Amino acid sequence: MRHELLLTAIALILLVTDIMLKPSQKPRIIPVAMVLFSIHTIAGFFPAQEGILFGGMFRATPLISMMKNVLNVGVLIILLQSYTWLMKEENRDKMSEYFILMFSTLIGMYFMISSGDFLMFYLGLETATIPMAALAAYTHHQTKSAEAGVKLILSSALSSGILLFGLSLIYGSTGSIYFSDVALFYGTEPMQVLAFLFFFSGMAFKISLVPFHLWTADVYEGSPINVTSYFSVISKGAASFILVLILYKVFFQLIDVWQEVLYIISILTMVVGNLFALRQKNMKRFLAFSSIAQAGFILLGMIAGSQLGMTSVIYFVLVYIFSNLGAFGVVSAIEAATGKINMNDYDGLYITNPKLSLLMMLAMFSLAGIPPVAGFFGKFFLFTSAASAGYYWLVFIAVLNATISLYYYLMVVKAMFINKTETPIATFRSDGMTRAGLILAGLGIVVVGFWSQVYEFINSLSVGLLY
């Protein structure tokens, strides 16, 4: 429970501090929030007690703590990267809301990942979703942002409906909502298969898998960039975590069914995500679609249904957090400094801002899965996991898709390094916090791959996976 309690406390402290600060002192909330959250992130890594609470509704295992820590690291980087944007005049009177909303969704995700029954799972999911809509509409004076908020809340209401219908069918067919009981009574009767499909569709909305992805592009584009990176990294990561946990634990009897589902959906997601990403000129939309394609790769790792599958998914999400936040961080820094967001604005960036370009290049290579950066290892282990279950053709299709994705990632590299322009983005220097966020992401991209202990540690936690 440490994660949840600490974070709740932090959110409350921020709320109270915000009330006590005079309007001119508002920016002081930022360092306070950063420091508190850093402490929280570090505290998360200390070993915590294992066990079950609330009669089985809440579970804590080292693996689950690890998942939460992965999310924490991502959120920390996002917070650091949002500094410049938060300091803007327009956001001055609502700084603390940004933190409180973000922490609330994070608490929701914690509960979701820790859930031991479908009720807690659903509560966590909703707690995570509703503040997210507020975050999407954070710059509410912009129509696009407000629109993003409404779209998000509508589509998640729909997906929650579908999900709940699936859950009620599950309850109807097994008489229990506890994961352990459901797992015992679950078979392959048609109604149970149907229930699973409804459940999976609901989750597919959250992870934005094809064909449930259409809300993503608009919401991602409309939201402020740091919120977008939160959606595409943290929210997606958390949903993938809980999906893999539930697939492996609750629906293990249905493995033949969900392997088939994952097979089809992962191919669809990769292909469609890639095809859409190919033509994007706006960096935000570009990263949004490329993150749809990446979700397809995550599914690919899940398909094995083994320890290897679990490890590869968690490891990939970790790597993906670093790489995608590296990319988002650069885009956000450039947008904050110059307001430019299109790919052709990046022409000649290397001449004026070499360090940013290098980080962006590393992030692009990592997303595309090029060695020696971490993305290569992440993808490689996902493929290994799929191949271990004998899905060689799926691996082949996936690697081909990785090659296609390399094309558009290289387009960004091309813009920065090869294209020439009369009016490149002027040289600028971001503030310390943003730079710290970028450096953290960059370090992650470089180190996490080579440093095999990270992978092995996650693997050692995934051992006691199936109960």
Place this chain on the structure above:
Amino acid sequence: MNILSLFVLIPVLTSVAIVFTKNMKQTRVASAIGMSIQLILAAILVFLYLNERQAGNTAEMLFTYDALWFPSLNIHYAVGVDGISVAMIALTGVVVFAGIFASWNMEFLTREFFISLILLATGVFGFFISIDLFTMFLFYEVAVIPMYLLIGIWGSGPKEYSAMKLTLMLMGGSALLMVGLLGIYFYSAPETGILTWNLLEISKINIPIEMQRFLFPFTFIGFGILGALFPFHTWSPDGHASAPTAVSMLHAGVLMKLGGYGAFRVAIFLMPDAAQEQAWIFLILTSISVVYGAFGAIWQKDLKYINAYSSVSHCGLVLFAVLMMNQTAFNGAIIQMISHGLMTALFFALIGMIYGRTHTRMINEMGGLMKVMPFLGVVYVIAGLASLGLPGLSGFVAEMTIFFGAFQHTDFFHRFLTIMATTSIVVTAVYILRVVGILLLGPIKNDHFLHLEDAKWHERLSTITLVLAIAAIGIAPLWLSDMINVSLAPIVNKISMTGFEFTSLF
């Protein structure tokens, strides 16, 4: 410290040193020092290797070092060399050394250029020392990706198109390769054993024949794309033509050899049964590569395109020989890789130097260059003669051995293809002599050419290194083929155990 790990460490350290250099002079001096050390190290390695063998060490791989990297997947950082890899490492050392001096006057973004170039070399060295399939694959991709920047930033002509085409096609190759390698890994242990990525351990078992049939095409084509296997060779002419000098040298000289080496070391060595069964398909394709490349070179007017097509032809010959699967042909394939690596690097270096002076690569715009730059002219003729297989130079030894080995097959199919492939020698002579005639001899067509200077010291150093190596192999091929032959024994043994009769197919 294991001597082999130094081959990866030194380029990395050189790159780090380059980051701290302040101007172009410092940068190139740093790169030159780093790569000279590398070349000396390669020489020492050859020496040590021969010494070990003389002392009676019969281990398959020498200087091995093995460190567990990812225990749960049994991924190791495992290195080791046999005669074949030592030869390839020596080749790489020479070509990279020559490449640094050939691009001595790189002015635009000098640091970045040399770092990318050396990073590429790191990948190549790493690939040749690896005996773990995972690290091999990792280094393979490390070697491919800097090409994009090198061609895209410093190239000429339609460089962005060529760079993208090359990168995507090679990465498509690695997609195939990934499937092949993963398949090999999951069938690397019979029944209950522990899965392994180690080449030597996998070679001790037999992968089930159904899996071999499935995995062999993936692996072979995956490597074959890098070795310019028809019809996947199209990246090669465009890529080579657009790349800057040193990159063409390295790419045609060394990187394409990764394909041949990998096809031989991984695809054929680990899956000999499927290789025997399916060889005929790929033999037809490689024969097409050989002949088509040679004819393609005839029609070209751009010096780099001529050489790029000739590379397709010569690298096709490597894969052709590998698929013949007997000791002599293997031997020829390895010598051909080294010989072609040296002479094509020499060609590209010369073309770069000529282009730097005349600012054109079209042969019909040039003429009589021998009169104004005798040094470069003579070296060009030497390279040409090596390429068309004149005795006394390396090309002769290689091609002779290959066709000798190929002709050991007595059936109609193999003989026919061999005879077809030998025609490439004649065609090679046609395009080489034609270029020499137009480019170097005859009247000087452009007055501006009268004032051109001959080679500078760094250009002489670069070309002489390569010429010496070519001549050395041509005059004394025995030490090289001896070195290779010992290491071929386990591979040939494994193939002969399969007992597959090719003639039964026809």
